[in-house]
Amino acid sequence: MGLATFLSGILFSINIQLVFGSSALLFLLALFIIKSQFSSIDALRSSGTENSFHKTLNMHTIGYISLLSLTMIIIWVCYEQWNSNVSVLMTNNGISVKKYSILFTISTIEIVALQPFIVRLFPKTFNADKLRVILGVLTFALSYLLIISTNDYWRFVLGITFVSIGEILALTAIPSLLNHYANNTNRGTIQAIGSLSGSIGRALGPLLGGFMINSFSFDTTFLSIFIIHLILVVFLLLLRDFKPKY
Numbered sequence: 001m002g003l004a005t006f007l008s009g010i011l012f013s014i015n016i017q018l019v020f021g022s023s024a025l026l027f028l029l030a031l032f033i034i035k036s037q038f039s040s041i042d043a044l045r046s047s048g049t050e051n052s053f054h055k056t057l058n059m060h061t062i063g064y065i066s067l068l069s070l071t072m073i074i075i076w077v078c079y080e081q082w083n084s085n086v087s088v089l090m091t092n093n094g095i096s097v098k099k100y101s102i103l104f105t106i107s108t109i110e111i112v113a114l115q116p117f118i119v120r121l122f123p124k125t126f127n128a129d130k131l132r133v134i135l136g137v138l139t140f141a142l143s144y145l146l147i148i149s150t151n152d153y154w155r156f157v158l159g160i161t162f163v164s165i166g167e168i169l170a171l172t173a174i175p176s177l178l179n180h181y182a183n184n185t186n187r188g189t190i191q192a193i194g195s196l197s198g199s200i201g202r203a204l205g206p207l208l209g210g211f212m213i214n215s216f217s218f219d220t221t222f223l224s225i226f227i228i229h230l231i232l233v234v235f236l237l238l239l240r241d242f243k244p245k246y
């Protein structure tokens with residue numbers, strides 16, 4: 001990801017056709033690899049597991065899973081502003097596309113460098129994972145506050161740094177929390193719900209962000225995102241170490 005965003009800025013400055021042309025070639029290469037190298041695997045389904053998902057859930061479990069899924073949607077809807085609308089803001093303020101693309105190279109380097117150390121600061125417990133998600137959401141919130149009413153590139157660099165830390169904290173801990181509410185009969189389904197929630201957020205992010213920016217302004221949008229994250233933290237405090245009984 002870091003290499004791609006770095007190169008896209010360079011290629012864009014030469015010719016935008018190079019960006020999309022190279023992307024098309026990479027997709028074709030990926031299709032060739034899948035076709036030639038992937039082997040089919042027969043899906044094995046254990047008897048007696050059909051329709052077990054709803055049978056092994058109660059209202060507490062459904063509520064916690066729903067809250068974590070909503071957290072994923074909100075995080076990604078807001079995160080996508082960095083991938084879409086922040087670029088418009090930066091170019092409108094006279095910051096080049098190349099400098100914008102370098103932000104994600106910085107982010108990737110930070111994630112690779114910091115994640116092994118930050119993760120080790122927290123034990124592998126429910127409360128630690130809950131704390132990581134809350135701290136991550138707060139860090140995401142601060143990243144949007146940093147870029148309100150600014151023309152300074154260093155503020156965007158600091159903002160993407162907070163995004164990187166938020167990603168390390170929250171997005172790696174949510175699957176662990178979801179796993180806490182699962183058993184062997186529904187673990188895959190629950191993790192798929194979390195993954196789907198992230199996809200929904202990524203799909204809706206540019207649309208919702210663009211609508212808000214057109215209706216209000218960049219500053220109002222980012223301030224609203226900041227407040228939404230704070231409200232989300234209040235609900236995350238309600239998460240409990242509830243292990244369902246089957």
